Amino acid sequence: MVRKIFMMLLLFGLPFSTPWKEEDNEASKKQKNVIFMVMDGTNADVITLARHYKGEPLALDSILTGGVQTYSYQSAITDSAAAASAMATGHKTLKDYIGMVPYQDTDGKIRGRPVATIMEAAKAKGLATGIVATSPVQHATPAAFSSHTMSRDNMHEIGQQQAHQNIDILLGGGKKYAFVNENRDIRMVQTKSELQKAKENELYGFFAEEDMAYDLDRPTLNPEQPSLVDMTKKALGALSNHPKGFFLFIEGSKVDYAAHKNDPVGMISEVLAFDAAVKEALAFAKKHRNTLLIAVADHGNSGLTMGNEQTDETYAETPAEKFVAPLKKASLTVTGAVSQLKHDRSNLEEVLHLYGLDNLSQSNIKKIKESKDIEKELVTLMAERAHLGFTTRGHSGEDVFLYAYGPKKPTGLINNTDLPAKVVGHLELGPLSEFTKKSFIPAQQYYENKGYETRSERKANSGDVFIARKGTTVVEYPANQNKRKINGREEKLPGIVVFNGHTFWIPK
DSSP: OOOHHHHHHHHTTOOGOSSOOOOOOOHHOOOOOOEEEEETTTOOOHEEEEEHHHHOOOOOGGGEEEEEOOOOOOOOOHHHHHHHHHHHHHHOOOTTBSSSSEEEOTTOOEEEEOOHHHEEEETTTTTTEEEEEEEESHHHHHHHHHHOSOOOOOHHHHHHHHHHHTTEEEEEEOOOGGOOTTTTTTEEEHHHHHHHHHSSSSSSEEOOSSSSOTTTTHHHOTTTTHHHHHHHHHHHHHHHHTTOEEEEEETHHHHHHHHHHOHHHHHHHHHHHHHHHHHHHHHHHHSSTTTEEEEEOOOEEOEEOOOOOOOOOGGGOOOOOHHHHHHHOHHHHHHHHHHOOOOOOHHHHHHHHHHHHOSOOOOHHHHHHHHHHHHHHHHHHHHHHHTOOOOOSEEEEOOOOEEEEEETOEEEEEEEEHHHHHHHHHOOOHHHHHHHHHHHHEHHHHHHHHTTTTEEEETTEEEEEEEEETEEEEEEEEETOOOOOTTEEEEEEOOOOEEESOOEEOOO
């Protein structure tokens, strides 16, 4: 009888079976949205470990649809720049290249040329755009969706381009590299409180000079910073008001940071923080049915395994609690714990306790106290206690999980270069190759064909500038900005000017 009643409730669709009311108004039907989420440097075992640590399913679990191949143009193991560029442009590329692909320049050398990103195409069509990250927003992955440079290390250059890309929402770390476009009236915030109070639909927030705090550390060490889910909520709320829809990029950046340190506590902290943001995005997508949600790792990192040499003979008898119990003792990540260490290391045992390491022998404590790399000593001990293995402190080349929800969602085992086509198809943006042709024209060729003399120079106030002269007409294009000057009169451009150190590209 109970089963019969339950089936009737499902059949007739009573309210509790649909937690969000679907938006039916005409405005919502015209909107088309994409939420593109990346957890940087995340391999399969840390997802499993995080699920055991949480003790219940992840939000990600309900939208698992396949896998993604991550190799780059030149390597079986990619870096974040090449991986993100592939997901943003549909092109494999070289290590460190941001939004660029290799080609032979006019002087015979191999350099990068810009190719359009899905974010740029969305903006050109009139959609709102946004970036949320816990790294500097100028870091490799968010940079690849919003800028073009031959090196991910050119973070000031990336910051300048982002400022001139007319991005509506920009939230994360990277205050050190941020620029302000003097032609835009953007609300700027620096704390969680300011973010929560802000009502504007165009909003920039830089909450740390470099990367933001690990989620586990934030409440204790950096409570003035918002969480990833705080930033996600604010971005979705602001962008949802746009009549044509939006493209929002969200990165849980610091799984990768922790993985490079082989810190399982930090890795779990950031997977769970990302999963909370996915839960928020998924709720939004279920309410706004024209929303495509994609969540994916850009590559693996660290080769984390549940099981190591200690479990060679005991793995069949080792419950999940044996892996997670030591990790749950930590109240801070290894970075957070060691940040509390006094210069003379007199409070070492307190720091060890913060990282969940207790009952150590005096010889162990003495070894740690004398170590040149205390973080490495601590994570090694933690891995031993939690029966975890690590194969590297660098990236790894495995396929990663693909998660998706909504119309035209990607499924199956695909390549990272296949993802932009899904976004383009849903948002009806047209071929990215055609948008590239309009957005990045070789400046020298274009103007010399019109009879201009051309040159470039570096100016103190505006950096590298392309200059074309014909008679009394002088046209100037400063690199990394969306403007030009004709005889000193400034004009706004529909895109940014890109310079690779030898060649300028300008928008049509």
